[in-house]
Amino acid sequence: MRKFERTEGLVAPLDRANVDTDLIIPKQFLKSIKRTGFGVNLFDELRYLDEGQPGQDCSQRPLNPEFVLNQPRYQGASVLLARRNFGCGSSREHAPWALEDFGFRVVIAPSFADIFYNNAFKNGLLLVTLPEDVIDRLFREVEANEGYRLDVDLENQRVITPSGEILEFEVDAFRKHCLLEGLDDIGITLQDEDAIRAFEAKHRQERPWLFRDSAQA
Amino acid sequence: MAGQTLYDKLWSQHLVKERDDGTALIYIDRQLLHEVTSPQAFEGLRLAGRKPWRLDANLATPDHNVPTTVKERAEGNAGIKDPVSLIQVQTLDDNCVEFGIEEFKINDPRQGIVHVVGPEQGATLPGMTVVCGDSHTATHGAFAALAHGIGTSEVEHVLATQCLLAQKMKNMQVRVEGKLGVGVTAKDVVLAIIGKIGTAGGTGYAIEFAGSAIRDLSMEGRMTVCNMAIEAGARVGLIAVDDTTIEYLAERPFAPRGEQWQAAVADWRNLVSDSDAEFDKVVTLDAAEIEPQVSWGTSPEMVTGISGEVPDPAEQDDDTVKRGYTRALEYMGLAPKQKITDIKLDKVFIGSCTNSRIEDLREAAKVAKGQKVAASIELAMVVPGSGLVKRQAEAEGLDKIFIEAGFEWREPGCSMCLAMNADKLGAGEHCASTSNRNFEGRQGYGGRTHLVSPAMAAAAAIAGHFVDVRRLDAQPVTEEA
Numbered sequence: 001m002r003k004f005e006r007t008e009g010l011v012a013p014l015d016r017a018n019v020d021t022d023l024i025i026p027k028q029f030l031k032s033i034k035r036t037g038f039g040v041n042l043f044d045e046l047r048y049l050d051e052g053q054p055g056q057d058c059s060q061r062p063l064n065p066e067f068v069l070n071q072p073r074y075q076g077a078s079v080l081l082a083r084r085n086f087g088c089g090s091s092r093e094h095a096p097w098a099l100e101d102f103g104f105r106v107v108i109a110p111s112f113a114d115i116f117y118n119n120a121f122k123n124g125l126l127l128v129t130l131p132e133d134v135i136d137r138l139f140r141e142v143e144a145n146e147g148y149r150l151d152v153d154l155e156n157q158r159v160i161t162p163s164g165e166i167l168e169f170e171v172d173a174f175r176k177h178c179l180l181e182g183l184d185d186i187g188i189t190l191q192d193e194d195a196i197r198a199f200e201a202k203h204r205q206e207r208p209w210l211f212r213d214s215a216q217a
Numbered sequence: 218m219a220g221q222t223l224y225d226k227l228w229s230q231h232l233v234k235e236r237d238d239g240t241a242l243i244y245i246d247r248q249l250l251h252e253v254t255s256p257q258a259f260e261g262l263r264l265a266g267r268k269p270w271r272l273d274a275n276l277a278t279p280d281h282n283v284p285t286t287v288k289e290r291a292e293g294n295a296g297i298k299d300p301v302s303l304i305q306v307q308t309l310d311d312n313c314v315e316f317g318i319e320e321f322k323i324n325d326p327r328q329g330i331v332h333v334v335g336p337e338q339g340a341t342l343p344g345m346t347v348v349c350g351d352s353h354t355a356t357h358g359a360f361a362a363l364a365h366g367i368g369t370s371e372v373e374h375v376l377a378t379q380c381l382l383a384q385k386m387k388n389m390q391v392r393v394e395g396k397l398g399v400g401v402t403a404k405d406v407v408l409a410i411i412g413k414i415g416t417a418g419g420t421g422y423a424i425e426f427a428g429s430a431i432r433d434l435s436m437e438g439r440m441t442v443c444n445m446a447i448e449a450g451a452r453v454g455l456i457a458v459d460d461t462t463i464e465y466l467a468e469r470p471f472a473p474r475g476e477q478w479q480a481a482v483a484d485w486r487n488l489v490s491d492s493d494a495e496f497d498k499v500v501t502l503d504a505a506e507i508e509p510q511v512s513w514g515t516s517p518e519m520v521t522g523i524s525g526e527v528p529d530p531a532e533q534d535d536d537t538v539k540r541g542y543t544r545a546l547e548y549m550g551l552a553p554k555q556k557i558t559d560i561k562l563d564k565v566f567i568g569s570c571t572n573s574r575i576e577d578l579r580e581a582a583k584v585a586k587g588q589k590v591a592a593s594i595e596l597a598m599v600v601p602g603s604g605l606v607k608r609q610a611e612a613e614g615l616d617k618i619f620i621e622a623g624f625e626w627r628e629p630g631c632s633m634c635l636a637m638n639a640d641k642l643g644a645g646e647h648c649a650s651t652s653n654r655n656f657e658g659r660q661g662y663g664g665r666t667h668l669v670s671p672a673m674a675a676a677a678a679i680a681g682h683f684v685d686v687r688r689l690d691a692q693p694v695t696e697e698a
C-alpha cells in the first residue's frame with residue numbers, strides 16, 4: 001500500500017447523502033481481473049449519459065455535463081467532499097479502488113458506512129470525519145471559490161482551510177500508523193518475517209514431506 | 218487436562234504467532250489457485266513489487282470458466298467463446314508463468330476442478346493447512362488437512378507471506394453411527410446432516426465428521442461429505458486419518474516417497490482426535506435412518522428423503538421459516554405436499570467438486586447401464602472432475618454406458634455447478650444436480666436446482682422424475698419413463 005502523504009489538494013463537492021457502493025462503482029465492472037483501472041467507471045451512472053459496459057473506451061461516451069466531476073473547475077481534484085453515510089451498500093473493495101484510481105486521496109464527510117471505512121483504509125484512502133455543520137460550511141466555501149483547496153495533514157490530524165483555519169479530526173491510532181507507514185495487512189504480517197522464517201525452518205525439519213522439494217528427495 | 222481434537226492439533230502445528238486481539242498467524246502449506254479469485258491477488262503483488270513467498274506451496278488450474286464440449290476444448294483457450302472468461306483463464310496462465318507457479322493448463326490431462334485435482338495429485342496431504350480462493354476448500358479436510366476457503370485479499374496475503382490471519386474456531390463433532398442402507402451414499406449423509414443442523418448450524422465451528430458410517434466411506438465419499446461442510450455453515454470440515462486415507466495417498470505424484478513416506482505415515486497416524494478430547498458441540502445421526510435425499514427448495518437445508526413430500530408453509534410455526542418456504546416454493550414452482558417422486562425434471566447434471574470423482578461416475582453408470590434417458594429430459598450431462606478421472610472412467614468403459622443411455626459425456630470443469638461457462642439452466646427448468654448449491658439462479662437465471670447423489674441423478678434422468686434408487690432392482694425404471 002502507498003504511504004499517505006500530506007495532501008494539499010483541489011476539493012470536489014458531491015452534494016448527495018447515502019452515496020452507495022453501487023453508485024461508486026456499478027456491478028458490471030466487478031468482472032474485471034484487475035484491482036486498478038476502475039477510475040474511468042467511478043460514479044459511472046452519474047458521470048455518463050449512456051449505460052457503461054466493462055472494457056468500453058470511455059473517452060467516446062457522452063458525458064453528463066451536470067455532474068460535478070465533469071465540470072472544468074474540478075478537474076484534478078484529490079479531495080472529495082461528501083455527505084452523510086458515504087459508501088453504504090455492498091462490501092466490494094472495488095469502491096475504494098475506483099476512488100483511488102480516479103485520483104482521490106481523501107474523502108471528507110460527516111459519516112461513512114462501516115465496511116467501506118475498513119476497505120478504504122486497507123487501500124490507502126484517508127477518510128476524514130467532520131461535524132455536519134462544518135461540512136455544510138465547507139460545501140458553501142468550495143462552491144463560492146473556484147480553485148478551493150484543502151491541506152490534509154494526517155500526522156497532526158488536521159485539515160487547514162485556505163484562510164488558515166484549523167479543523168481537527170479523530171482517527172484510530174492503528175489505522176493512522178498503517179496509512180502513514182504505507183502498511184497493508186501484508187505489510188504488517190511481513191513485520192513478523194523473522195518469526196515466519198523461524199517457524200518455517202522448524203516446520204520443514206519436523207515434517208519435511210510437507211515441502212515438495214524435500215518430500216521426494 | 219482434556220485431550221486435543223484433530224482441529225486443535227492441526228491449529229497448534231501451524232501457529233506462527235498469536236496476537237493480543239485474538240487473531241493468529243497460521244502457516245499455510247498449500248495454496249490452490251484458479252482463474253476467478255486470483256487475478257487481483259497477482260495484480261496486488263505486482264503493484265507492491267512483491268514475490269510469492271514459496272513457489273512450491275502453490276498449484277494452479279483453470280476450472281470455473283472452461284468449456285466442456287470436446288470441440289471447444291480441442292481449441293485450448295481459444296475455444297472459450299465468452300471474452301471475459303477467456304481473459305480470466307489467459308490471465309491465470311500469464312500470472313503463473315510470470316511468478317513461476319506450476320499450473321495444469323486447460324488441456325493438460327491433469328487439469329480439473331481444484332478440489333478434485335489437489336487430492337488426486339497428492340498435493341493435499343494429512344496434516345497440511347490448505348487454502349484456496351473458493352469456499353469448497355473444506356473438501357480437503359477429508360484428509361485430516363486444515364483447509365479454509367479464503368477471499369481474494371487473503372489469496373494475495375498467503376502468496377506474499379505464506380501465512381493467513383485467522384481466528385480459532387470452536388469444535389463440533391458430527392457422528393454418523395451404524396450402516397448406510399443400500400443405495401444411500403455420502404451425498405445423502407451430508408444432505409441429511411445439513412437438513413438436521415441447518416445451513417448456519419456449523420457457523421463458527423470446525424466440524425469433524427466421525428462415527429462408523431463415516432469410517433466406512435471411501436476417500437471419494439469422505440471428500441463429498443467435507444465438501445459440503447460449508448453448506449452447513451462451517452468453513453472447515455475434517456475427518457481423521459486411517460488406513461483408507463493412507464492407501465489413497467500412496468504413490469500419488471506429489472506424495473512423499475521412500476523414507477519420507479514412512480516418516481509421514483507414522484506422523485499422520487496421530488491425526489485423530491484424542492479419545493478424551495472435548496467438543497463444544499456434538500450431533501449424532503443414525504446411518505440406518507438416512508434415505509436418499511432430494512432438496513426441494515433454494516437452500517441446501519431445504520431437503521428431505523425420497524419418500525417424503527414438499528412441506529406446507531402453512532404448517533410452519535416460525536414466521537421467518539414460513540416466509541422462506543413460501544418464497545422457495547414459488548421460485549421452485551412446487552406445490553405444498555407434492556410428492557418428491559412427482560417432481561419432473563428437464564435437465565440432469567452429474568459433476569462438480571462434490572460428486573465428479575471416479576466413484577461417483579461408477580455409481581451413476583451402474584444405474585444408467587442398459588437404460589435410456591427419458592424423452593422428456595432435454596439434457597443429461599456427465600462432467601468428470603478432472604482429466605484423469607475422465608481417462609479412468611473411459612478405461613472402465615463408463616463413457617460408453619453413459620453415451621449409450623443418452624447422456625452427454627463432457628470435458629472436465631465446474632460446468633453447470635455455477636454456470637460461468639456456457640452450461641446453464643433456462644428459466645423455470647428443473648435440474649437433478651449432484652452439485653452443492655441450490656440458490657436462486659445458481660445454475661442459470663431462473664433455474665431450479667435439486668441436489669441429489671449421482672445414483673439418484675442418473676435414476677431421475679431415466680425416469681424423467683425423481684425415483685427411489687433403492688427400488689430400481691424390483692421395478693424397471695423404463696416403465697416409468
Ligand code: SF4
Binds near residue numbers: 653
Ligand atoms: S464445482 Fe462448483 S462448487 Fe465446486 S469449485 Fe467449481 S463452481 Fe465451486
